[in-house]
Structures are given as C-alpha cells and as structure tokens.
Amino acid sequence: xxxxGYTVRDGKQVADFAALKDDGSTACxxxxxxxxxxxxxxxxxxxxxxxxxWISPEWGFAWPGNRRMLYNRxxxxxxxxxxxxxxxxxxxxxxxxxxxxxxxxxxxxxxAPDTPGQExxxxxxxxxxxxxxxxxxxxxxxxxxxxxxKDGPLPTHYxxxxxxxxxxxxxxxxxxxxxRFSRKDNPISAPGDPRFPYLATTYRVTEQxxxxxxxxxSSWLSELMPEMFAEISPELxxxxxxxxxDWIVVSSARGEIECRALVTRRLRPFQLNGxxxxxxxxxxxxxxxxxxxxxxxxxxxxxxxxxxVYIQEDKAFTCNIRKGRL
Amino acid sequence: xxxxxxxxxxxxxxxxxxxxxxxxxDTSLCIGCxxxxxxxxxxxxxxADGNELSGNSYxxxxxxxxxxxxxxxxxxxxxxxxxxxxxxxxxxxxxxKHCANAACLEACPTGALVRTExxxxxxxxxxxNGCGYCVPACPFGVxxxxxxxxxxxxxxxxxxxxxxxxxKDGLEPACAKACPTDSxxxxxxxELQAKARRRLADLRARGETSARxxxxxxxxxxxxxxxxxxxxxxxxxxxxYNLPEVPRLPRKTMAQRYAISAVVGLAFAALxxxxxxxxxx
Ligand code: SF4
Ligand code: SF4
Numbered sequence: 029x030x031x032x033g034y035t036v037r038d039g040k041q042v043a044d045f046a047a048l049k050d051d052g053s054t055a056c057x058x059x060x061x062x063x064x065x066x067x068x069x070x071x072x073x074x075x076x077x078x079x080x081x082w083i084s085p086e087w088g089f090a091w092p093g094n095r096r097m098l099y100n101r102x103x104x105x106x107x108x109x110x111x112x113x114x115x116x117x118x119x120x121x122x123x124x125x126x127x128x129x130x131x132x133x134x135x136x137x138x139x140a141p142d143t144p145g146q147e148x149x150x151x152x153x154x155x156x157x158x159x160x161x162x163x164x165x166x167x168x169x170x171x172x173x174x175x176x177x178k179d180g181p182l183p184t185h186y187x188x189x190x191x192x193x194x195x196x197x198x199x200x201x202x203x204x205x206x207x208r209f210s211r212k213d214n215p216i217s218a219p220g221d222p223r224f225p226y227l228a229t230t231y232r233v234t235e236q237x238x239x240x241x242x243x244x245x246s247s248w249l250s251e252l253m254p255e256m257f258a259e260i261s262p263e264l265x266x267x268x269x270x271x272x273x274d275w276i277v278v279s280s281a282r283g284e285i286e287c288r289a290l291v292t293r294r295l296r297p298f299q300l301n302g303x304x305x306x307x308x309x310x311x312x313x314x315x316x317x318x319x320x321x322x323x324x325x326x327x328x329x330x331x332x333x334x335x336x337v338y339i340q341e342d343k344a345f346t347c348n349i350r351k352g353r354l
Numbered sequence: 355x356x357x358x359x360x361x362x363x364x365x366x367x368x369x370x371x372x373x374x375x376x377x378x379x380d381t382s383l384c385i386g387c388x389x390x391x392x393x394x395x396x397x398x399x400x401x402a403d404g405n406e407l408s409g410n411s412y413x414x415x416x417x418x419x420x421x422x423x424x425x426x427x428x429x430x431x432x433x434x435x436x437x438x439x440x441x442x443x444x445x446x447x448x449x450x451k452h453c454a455n456a457a458c459l460e461a462c463p464t465g466a467l468v469r470t471e472x473x474x475x476x477x478x479x480x481x482x483n484g485c486g487y488c489v490p491a492c493p494f495g496v497x498x499x500x501x502x503x504x505x506x507x508x509x510x511x512x513x514x515x516x517x518x519x520x521x522k523d524g525l526e527p528a529c530a531k532a533c534p535t536d537s538x539x540x541x542x543x544x545e546l547q548a549k550a551r552r553r554l555a556d557l558r559a560r561g562e563t564s565a566r567x568x569x570x571x572x573x574x575x576x577x578x579x580x581x582x583x584x585x586x587x588x589x590x591x592x593x594x595y596n597l598p599e600v601p602r603l604p605r606k607t608m609a610q611r612y613a614i615s616a617v618v619g620l621a622f623a624a625l626x627x628x629x630x631x632x633x634x635x
Contacts, residue, residue, distance in 0.1 A: 247402035254405035
C-alpha cells in the first residue's frame with residue numbers, strides 16, 4: 029500500500045498516480061507503481077487474463093499506470109492517426125474527443141493533436157498535442173543532443189584511457205573530459221608500454237552477482253563458480269608456458285592479483301594495426317569473504333569516471349601475465 | 355482376491371496411472387545459465403558438492419550424482435585447424451532419462467525402484483538397502499549412491515525424481531519452471547514428442563543439418579532401453595554430449611555373460627583338477 033499510495037486522511041489506496049497530490053494530502057512510496065494495488069484486496073500484478081489481442085492489458089501490471097509501451101503516442105502521426113494500419117497502437121478518437129487504442133495512451137487523455145503548447149505552461153502543458161515524449165522538456169525525441177550531455181552532441185570514437193594502440197580516428201587519443209584521478213596509486217600506462225602489452229576486460233558470469241558479496245554466500249551458486257580465474261587464449265598460454273588451471277599473476281600499472289588460468293579458444297587475439305594483441309578476460313565476482321573467496325579483478329582497473337554518469341572504465345585496460353603466484 | 359489381501363495387510367491401492375509425463379530438453383535453446391541446476395538443488399534440498407574450479411569450460415559440477423540431479427554440460431567445440439570459424443559452445447542440461455525400459459529398475463532386487471503413475475522412475479528411500487546394483491546397470495551413469503558422511507544416509511541410491519512431489523500437486527518440475535528459455539519443457543510425452551519433431555524440422559529447414567532428436571521411440575537409442583521419458587534435441591552426435599550412441603540394457607546380454615562365467619568356471623575347475631590330480635598322484 030505504501031508503494032501504491034493512499035490518501036493520508038483515511039488511509040484509502042489511490043486509484044493511480046494521477047490521484048497523487050503535491051499538498052501532503054496523499055503519500056506514495058514509488059509513483060511508477062501507483063495503481064498496482066488500486067483498492068483493498070486488489071493486486072493488479074496478479075491478473076492473468078490473456079485476452080484476445082496481442083497486448084494483454086489485463087495480464088499483470090506494467091508501470092506506469094499499466095502502460096505496456098512508454099511514449100506510445102508516437103505510434104500515431106501528428107494528427108493522431110496511426111502511422112501504420114498494421115501496427116496501430118493508440119490513436120485520437122475525434123468523435124469521442126479522446127485518445128484511445130489497444131494500450132493505455134501515454135498522453136493526457138483529452139489533449140487533441142492540434143492543441144498548441146502553452147508558452148508559459150508547466151510540465152506537459154508546455155507541450156503541444158503532437159509532442160509524444162512527455163517526460164522530455166520539449167516533448168520531442170532527439171537524434172542530435174545539443175544540451176544535457178557533457179560530451180555531445182554526436183557520438184565519436186576515443187580509445188580507452190589505457191589502450192595498446194593509438195587512436196586510429198583522431199589525433200586526440202582519449203576523451204578530453206573523462207574524469208581522471210591523478211595519484212601515485214592510480215597511474216595510467218601509455219599506449220605501447222612494453223610492461224603491459226595485453227588488453228584486459230572484466231565481466232560477469234551468470235552464476236554470481238556483481239562483486240559476489242551476496243551470491244558467494246549461497247553454496248548452490250558458489251559450487252557453480254567457485255574460484256577467481258582469468259580466461260586466456262591457447263595461443264597466449266603456449267607463449268607463456270601456462271597450462272589450464274595453472275596459477276597465474278595478472279598485473280596492471282596499479283596492482284597485481286593471482287588466480288587460475290582458464291585456457292579457452294573463446295578468447296581470440298586481436299589484429300590491431302597489423303600487430304597481434306592478446307586479451308585477458310577477468311570475471312569480477314570474488315573477494316575476501318564468503319563461502320568461496322578469490323582475488324578482485326577491480327584491483328587492476330584504473331580509477332576514472334565517465335563524464336555523464338560517472339561509471340568507471342573497467343571494460344578495457346592494459347595488463348601483463350606470468351605463470352606462478354604472488 | 356488382491357483387494358482382500360490389500361485390505362487385510364492394510365496396503366493402500368496404487369495410484370491410478372496417468373498419461374506419461376516427461377522432459378523435452380531442447381539444447382539448441384540452452385544458454386548455460388544453470389538455473390535448472392540451482393532450482394533442482396533448492397527444491398530437493400540437495401547440498402553443494404564442493405567448491406573447485408574444474409578448468410573444464412564453465413562446468414564446475416562435473417557430472418550427475420547422488421546430490422546433483424540436473425547437470426549442465428559445456429562443450430567448447432572447435433574445428434581441427436586453428437581457425438575460430440565454425441567454433442561452437444554447446445550447452446546441454448542433463449538429467450535422468452526415466453527410460454521406458456529402465457535398467458536401474460530391472461537391476462533393483464528390493465523393489466525400491468518403481469515406475470510411478472506419471473511414467474517416471476523413482477527410488478523409494480525407505481526401501482533402498484544400498485546394494486548398489488542399479489549404479490552399474492544404468493547405461494547413462496545417472497544413478498549414484500550417497501557417499502559416507504554426506505547429506506544423505508550413506509549408500510542409498512539417489513537420482514532425479516521428476517519432481518514426483520510437485521507432480522502430485524499438479525506442478526511442473528522445478529528445473530522446467532526455472533528455465534528462462536524453455537530449453538527444458540515438461541509435459542505429456544506424446545505431445546512433447548510431436549513438438550520435438552516439429553522443432554527438428556524447423557531447425558533443419560533453417561540449416562542446422564546436424565540437429566537430431568535423442569531418445570525418441572523411433573530412434574536407434576531406443577533399441578534396448580526403449581524411448582526416453584526425458585529426451586533431447588542435440589546439435590551434434592550423442593558422443594559430443596557424453597551420451598552413448600546405443601545405450602545398452604544389461605539384461606540383454608545376461609544369458610551370454612552367464613554362459614561366459616560358466617565356461618570360465620569350468621575351465622578353472624578343470625585346471626585345478628589337473629594341478630591337484632598331479633600333486634596327489
Ligand atoms: S537414466 Fe539410468 S537412472 Fe534414469 S531411469 Fe534410465 S537407467 Fe534408471
Ligand atoms: S535453466 Fe534452461 S537455459 Fe539455463 S542451463 Fe538449464 S536448460 Fe539451459
């Protein structure tokens with residue numbers, strides 16, 4: 029009920045988020061789920077009526093307001109007619125003066141397609157009747173992003189902060205606005221640094237969940253992926269005299285870890301600018317506690333931040349490996 | 355007469371047989387997530403078997419056993435030359451086949467192994483005495499005895515029950531329920547077989563020429579063990595997935611083996627008679 033929202037005075041559930049007020053008379057834990065428990069003993073998520081259409085609006089609940097597709101007004105042209113008869117989804121019913129269709133329209137119900145946007149309007153009132161993207165400031169979708177992104181307006185190619193090669197597209201090697209943390213314990217090795225000739229990437233396996241701090245406490249998941257390992261190609265294994273399951277040390281400019289080698293042909297060396305460059309695959313699910321423990325791949329990763337959402341760059345960096353233990 | 359005896363001995367009438375149910379495991383859909391393995395262990399409260407990296411692709415549980423009743427195999431298949439072209443990563447969720455002519459059931463001297471009303475093969479734990487005859491009898495290496503100091507009483511035989519308890523309540527087995535891709539489908543055997551034939555035709559039409567069904571009534575595997583109530587769609591020869599090309603039923607060669615034993619026995623008797631005869635003479 030907290031999730032669905034209720035009127036504070038009598039504790040009655042609200043029908044959906046349209047009934048929520050900003051004056052304190054209603055309370056709601058998560059507005060997108062508002063409407064999932066619209067009344068006493070009702071749970072929209074439990075509904076199992078397939079119906080005969082292909083949208084099944086009475087099967088379960090989809091947020092917000094049981095809409096199956098967000099921004100679905102875009103399925104109709106500016107005049108409110110379906111773009112395609114075969115794929116018609118929601119449309120403007122001029123006779124009844126409202127939006128209708130197979131799905132619940134994701135648009136103000138009675139706002140006609142020819143309604144002009146209000147110059148001083150707040151929220152969707154500023155949008156015209158042909159602006160489907162209601163959560164965007166201007167109600168439009170953008171192919172070209174002149175504002176909002178720190179590194180827009182168009183996509184381009186930069187090499188990762190650590191890369192074995194020079195950027196083949198521009199003179200500029202890497203993103204000029206990536207956030208770096210220049211500290212002694214966070215060095216970045218330069219392209220072609222002979223100490224770290226290989227590429228490394230980190231990833232997940234399905235059996236463990238992120239850093240494994242939850243899944244490594246389940247015996248059933250732990251037995252399926254019990255130990256930290258590094259995946260290397262047979263070519264690199266032969267070069268380094270490493271056999272499957274041998275202990276190896278993987279090092280980067282920032283640290284080194286020990287783990288088992290898993291030799292597999294799924295890893296294939298890259299041909300970059302005519303040179304053969306090996307790649308090491310590192311799952312990052314282990315740590316120092318749990319039923320199964322192991323080295324942390326993130327100890328090798330450079331600390332950095334992408335300028336928009338501040339995600340660190342751990343899918344590509346450079347490293348070296350050797351047979352043996354730390 | 356039987357009814358009177360049952361009443362007198364206070365024996366419940368056996369449950370009425372139903373249309374046989376089973377698994378169709380379509381390996382072409384398997385993504386190797388192992389949800390089936392975990393769901394099986396959780397529903398049946400089976401312990402983990404140990405935490406060791408096998409080095410064999412992503413398979414760290416190795417084989418079916420007393421406490422692993424679903425097992426996902428990973429086959430990294432490469433062409434002979436060193437090119438990566440045509441390389442495949444095959445996945446297959448293995449399980450007890452619930453054979454139409456089950457070797458384990460034939461070998462069991464105590465009656466612990468039974469055919470249930472759902473057509474599956476089931477070990478009654480309160481009757482199994484741990485003799486272990488079923489273990490070498492199974493042509494697939496499925497059934498296994500519980501180890502000493504383990505979760506189960508040592509020695510008793512265990513394997514997939516086809517979720518007998520869930521079926522009793524009209525639920526599908528835990529693995530089929532958990533499988534996100536419907537690689538494991540549970541249902542009426544005849545319907546599943548029809549579905550499998552359609553799926554095979556579809557895959558073949560789409561160029562998967564080495565796809566085949568394993569364990570259908572008409573296929574060579576059925577020669578001795580009959581059709582399998584847990585059957586498979588494979589993308590390559592059965593050996594690739596560690597499955598026998600023609601699973602053998604020990605009973606079929608029993609007369610021959612008794613004869614061999616008799617001959618060998620007689621030969622030894624004759625030899626010793628000669629040896630001792632000489633000494634005493
Ligand atoms: S696969 Fe083995 S254990 Fe399962 S029914 Fe057949 S013989 Fe018995
Ligand atoms: S749950 Fe399904 S997809 Fe996942 S490993 Fe098992 S059979 Fe394959």
